[in-house]
Amino acid sequence: MIPVDPVKTRLVQEEDFNGILVPFFSFDSTVEGFTAMNKELKKRVEGK
Numbered sequence: 001m002i003p004v005d006p007v008k009t010r011l012v013q014e015e016d017f018n019g020i021l022v023p024f025f026s027f028d029s030t031v032e033g034f035t036a037m038n039k040e041l042k043k044r045v046e047g048k
Contacts, residue, residue, distance in 0.1 A: 013038065 002010040
């Protein structure tokens with residue numbers, strides 16, 4: 001997390017995939033999971 005100002009923080013989320021089989025996998029579900037988690041996290045921290 002990166003502080004932006006006294007009331008804001010930026011969350012940087014990343015995943016590093018490596019190895020010989022990586023080109024053969026689809027990471028759509030990983031992106032969907034990150035997106036869903038980020039939406040729920042936003043709701044929690046904003047109290048919604």
